Amino acid sequence: MPPPRLTIQALEKSFGANRVLRRLDLTIAPGEIHALVGGNGAGKSTLSKIIAGIATADAGELRLDGAPYRPATRLAATAAGVVMVLQELNVLPTLSVAENLFLSNLPRRGGVIVNRRELQSRARLALGRVGLTHLDPDTPAAALGIGHQQLVEIAAGLAQSCRLLILDEPTAALTQGEIETLFRLLAELRAHGTSVLYISHRLNELAGLADRVSVLRDGQLVAMLPIADTTHDRLIELMSGTKTAPAARAAVGSAAGQLALQLRSVRIGTAVRDVSLELHSGEILGLGGLVGAGRTELLRVIYGADRRDGGEMFLGADRRPFAPRSPADAVAAGFAFVPEDRKQHGILAPRSVRENANLARLASRHLWLRAVDGTAEAAATSRVVDSLAVRCTSAEQPIAELSGGNQQKLVVGRWLGREVRIWLLDEPTRGVDVDARRRIYALLAERAAAGEAILVASSDYEELATLCHRVLVMSNGGITAEFAAADLRPDTFMAAAFRGFASTTAA
Numbered sequence: 001m002p003p004p005r006l007t008i009q010a011l012e013k014s015f016g017a018n019r020v021l022r023r024l025d026l027t028i029a030p031g032e033i034h035a036l037v038g039g040n041g042a043g044k045s046t047l048s049k050i051i052a053g054i055a056t057a058d059a060g061e062l063r064l065d066g067a068p069y070r071p072a073t074r075l076a077a078t079a080a081g082v083v084m085v086l087q088e089l090n091v092l093p094t095l096s097v098a099e100n101l102f103l104s105n106l107p108r109r110g111g112v113i114v115n116r117r118e119l120q121s122r123a124r125l126a127l128g129r130v131g132l133t134h135l136d137p138d139t140p141a142a143a144l145g146i147g148h149q150q151l152v153e154i155a156a157g158l159a160q161s162c163r164l165l166i167l168d169e170p171t172a173a174l175t176q177g178e179i180e181t182l183f184r185l186l187a188e189l190r191a192h193g194t195s196v197l198y199i200s201h202r203l204n205e206l207a208g209l210a211d212r213v214s215v216l217r218d219g220q221l222v223a224m225l226p227i228a229d230t231t232h233d234r235l236i237e238l239m240s241g242t243k244t245a246p247a248a249r250a251a252v253g254s255a256a257g258q259l260a261l262q263l264r265s266v267r268i269g270t271a272v273r274d275v276s277l278e279l280h281s282g283e284i285l286g287l288g289g290l291v292g293a294g295r296t297e298l299l300r301v302i303y304g305a306d307r308r309d310g311g312e313m314f315l316g317a318d319r320r321p322f323a324p325r326s327p328a329d330a331v332a333a334g335f336a337f338v339p340e341d342r343k344q345h346g347i348l349a350p351r352s353v354r355e356n357a358n359l360a361r362l363a364s365r366h367l368w369l370r371a372v373d374g375t376a377e378a379a380a381t382s383r384v385v386d387s388l389a390v391r392c393t394s395a396e397q398p399i400a401e402l403s404g405g406n407q408q409k410l411v412v413g414r415w416l417g418r419e420v421r422i423w424l425l426d427e428p429t430r431g432v433d434v435d436a437r438r439r440i441y442a443l444l445a446e447r448a449a450a451g452e453a454i455l456v457a458s459s460d461y462e463e464l465a466t467l468c469h470r471v472l473v474m475s476n477g478g479i480t481a482e483f484a485a486a487d488l489r490p491d492t493f494m495a496a497a498f499r500g501f502a503s504t505t506a507a
Contacts, residue, residue: 005030005195006051011060013046013219015401020046022219024060029162032184033196035187035206035227038216039239039433041391041403044199045087047216048166050195052075052084067164078104079162085156085170087404087431088343091149093142098123100141101156126159126286127152131181134265140321145296146340147173147459158185166197167191171205172430175290175339175459176494183209189263201405201433202396203232204462215239236434257281259316260453261302261422266311271297273310273477279422279453284444287457287466289497293474295457296340299424302335302455306332315421334421336360338412338428342456346411347399354395356410357381361417384413388439404431412440422455423447429463441467460495475500 006028013021021043028034034298038044049055051062053071062069064080071077073451074084091100096375098108098119100341107118112194130151141149150173157165186209198210200461206213206227213230215223215238223238241355261279266272272294279285300306302313324330327337339345348357358377381395388409390476392402399407423444429437445469448454458464464471465488473481473496480494 001061002030004028004068005065006197007061007063008047008051009045009061011050011062012058013043013050013055014058016393018401020219021050021057022150024216024219024221026214026224027197028197028219028253029211030059030065030195031190031193032212033190033198033210035210035213036197036199036216037201037203037206037213037239037433039405040279041406042216042239043214043219043405045168048084048168048197048199051077051164052082052166054084059350075104077162078162081161082166083157083162083167083168085153087172089146089153089341090394091141091144091150091152093140094160095138095141097127097141097144097152098137100152101126101137101159103156107259122159126155127159129185130155131178140330145292147175147178148292150174150222151178151457154182158189162194164195166199168199169201169431170198171200171202173427173459176461176490177290177469177495179205201431201437203235203434209438209499238436238446239433250387250405257283257453261316261455262314263302264314265300266301266313267309268294268297268306268477269299269309271477272301272308275474275477275479276311277472277479279455281451281453282448283470284448284454284456284468286464287455287470287474287491288459288461288464288471289474293497293500294477295474296426298474299426299455299457301338302330303327303424305337320334331360331418334414334419336418336420336423338415340426340429341428342404342407343350347407349400351381352396353377353385353390353392353399353402353410354381356399356415357384357395358417360414380417384410384416387416388413388436388441404434404438408432409436409440420447420452423452423456425454426457427459428456429458429460431443436462461490466487473497 004027008024009025010345011021011024036044043163044355045054048418050057053076056437067078071080082406099122102119107115109115113472120137127133150184165317180392189196191299198204210223210227213227215235217239220391255374257280260281261280263277265274265276273300289295304327317320323374354377358380361380390406390409429440444454469485471488472479473493475497480499
């Protein structure tokens, strides 16, 4: 009988006084899709980074196909056949898609000159495996949205010959169709003997994908069992250590407040085409659609981060057009913004939890001498940390040391220190565990109940159905459908999400 593909024994890891992994044991079989779940800060990403050579363990043993395995670098792990696609994307924006796909293995002529024709050919094959057949390999990576960047990262991982593929939240920014394509690819890899360590907060997707699931809590393995022997609720209990009640709808009642924001025929190149919408005080309005539908571009132009090419925006009852020249103008007008890409646009990675928690109140936290009001800053940090249960060792801990989910909670919570009229949130629970997602939903429901208006862009159908009063579906830059929450169904939602692309093709 062959040895396990990966064996982990008594693995330990600490960051300062914070013990992240505690004598952890784990095995993954050849040709197995092994799910790894746990709350934010449970140790999932740290464990996967140690396996992938990105971090080093303090103690413990790893074996790959029975042989000692302790990669000192990510390159060494890849050479041994262990490939990881990170939750925090590492696409190089100044390079093309093709160059990102094969950066460590560019085809060359004579060992020096890059063979562009072969690179193009290999890139098209790799992109086709993840459903990006129409994406030009020469496209600069900087021009891609998060969803397409995620698919490019996955394509790069699949393009390499590997014994163990590690995927950390691979579907967080993907649509249902793209997720189905990925799952078919993973099934093919399993059939050919490749093992997959699959990390996800989307528990519902595991039943049809994984063979076994391991549950981490506070850096310890609390369960490892066949996926057929567990349920969604049981996994939540194992992750939290307590029984949890069924999730209730976050947004209750009707949104009948006054008009807070109006858009008329807003255009942004080919990304947003004549979009008109109305958002009311006390309402949570969803923006759904496929990756590349124009949701992110629309939020950015409302926030003043990008310029629009046409159309008008109005705030409340004011009939003077609202045209923010920068995000500072939008913040001054009462906007809060949670960006899609927290790594690039949401956090200051080297700075502390305290500094990141107070970014949204910089203008208001200075005394007349321009000195920092330390007491107010400490109180604001505690409010954010406590209200969203952010796991950190102290307010001075660098935010880069926190899990992605805890970083996201800080990005959302930092706006609690300001008077906000309108929230703009782009994928607000990407990479966030079940409990944290409920906390964010509850926070947004409270803000809506207090009369604030909320516009949420999400690729997660269940999130839109749970959170919103109304949902607008974008497709190819335009709005193709509007649903009241009670009328939202997966089939009609997906039909609307594809409608704009079908009409463009027909034209």
